[in-house]
Amino acid sequence: xxxxxxxxxxxxxxxxxxxxxxxxxxxxxxxxxxxxxxxxxxxxxxxxxxxxxxxxxxxxxxxxxxxxxxxxxxxxxxxxxxxxxxxxxxxxxxxxxxxxxxxxxxxxxxxxxxxxxxxxxxxxxxxxxxxxxxxxxxxxxxxxxxxxxxxxxxxxxxxxxxxxxxxxxxxxxxxxxxxxxxxxxxxxxxxxxxxxxxxxxxxxxxxxxxxxxxxxxxxxxxxxxxxxxxxxxxxxxxxxxxxxxxxxxxxxxxxxxxxx
Numbered sequence: 001x002x003x004x005x006x007x008x009x010x011x012x013x014x015x016x017x018x019x020x021x022x023x024x025x026x027x028x029x030x031x032x033x034x035x036x037x038x039x040x041x042x043x044x045x046x047x048x049x050x051x052x053x054x055x056x057x058x059x060x061x062x063x064x065x066x067x068x069x070x071x072x073x074x075x076x077x078x079x080x081x082x083x084x085x086x087x088x089x090x091x092x093x094x095x096x097x098x099x100x101x102x103x104x105x106x107x108x109x110x111x112x113x114x115x116x117x118x119x120x121x122x123x124x125x126x127x128x129x130x131x132x133x134x135x136x137x138x139x140x141x142x143x144x145x146x147x148x149x150x151x152x153x154x155x156x157x158x159x160x161x162x163x164x165x166x167x168x169x170x171x172x173x174x175x176x177x178x179x180x181x182x183x184x185x186x187x188x189x190x191x192x193x194x195x196x197x198x199x200x201x202x203x204x205x206x207x208x209x210x211x212x213x214x215x216x217x218x219x220x221x222x223x224x225x226x227x228x229x230x231x232x233x234x235x236x237x238x239x240x241x242x243x244x245x246x247x248x249x250x251x252x253x254x255x256x257x258x259x260x
């Protein structure tokens with residue numbers, strides 16, 4: 001499955017999804033958003049782990065402002081309609097899908113691209129990557145879930161600084177602030193993402209439960225988190241992979257998980 005603006009490939013249980021408009025540094029148009037949503041839904045049906053990246057020298061340069069040009073003449077223009085149709089469903093799909101999503105970032109990660117990147121479960125950055133919350137420079141507000149995802153990851157005060165001032169955040173600072181998982185040399189980014197994703201794709205069914213528990217913890221209090229863990233442990237304990245894990249432990253061998 002290769003659309004005009006998003007590519008998709010499946011191998012070894014890993015779906016590789018890539019934004020594919022390098023001439024615009026993968027500027028996010030509505031058409032790209034629809035293709036991305038379709039690719040994520042396909043991965044949810046057939047993959048065990050996902051890589052999300054961008055082709056060329058940037059992950060995403062933000063919204064494709066050519067899409068907004070036609071709105072300028074309309075006094076009743078609704079700049080949020082495209083979000084409701086495309087990019088909000090993309091973020092919700094990434095959060096809802098059971099497969100772990102490894103996001104591999106290089107170059108610019110700007111505008112709505114920040115939200116898409118932060119919705120990943122493991123976030124890898126090349127040394128030249130940077131986040132750019134550029135919204136105030138064009139008179140807009142953060143979108144793609146950035147106001148929530150950024151504040152949850154690095155705290156309100158630091159998030160306010162980046163969003164109000166429209167500053168760039170280099171990969172090294174993003175790592176120090178807890179926004180990303182790891183920094184790797186640019187030449188090693190794709191290989192590192194593939195290695196991580198293949199490891200996740202060979203993991204047990206409980207990885208899906210761990211992902212959901214972590215997301216729910218952001219939205220709940222301690223009592224709710226404890227209750228969710230109790231339910232998740234019940235499901236994990238009834239899986240084939242738990243039996244395999246226990247047998248492998250007793251036999252002092254590496255387990256072979258099937259994701260069920």
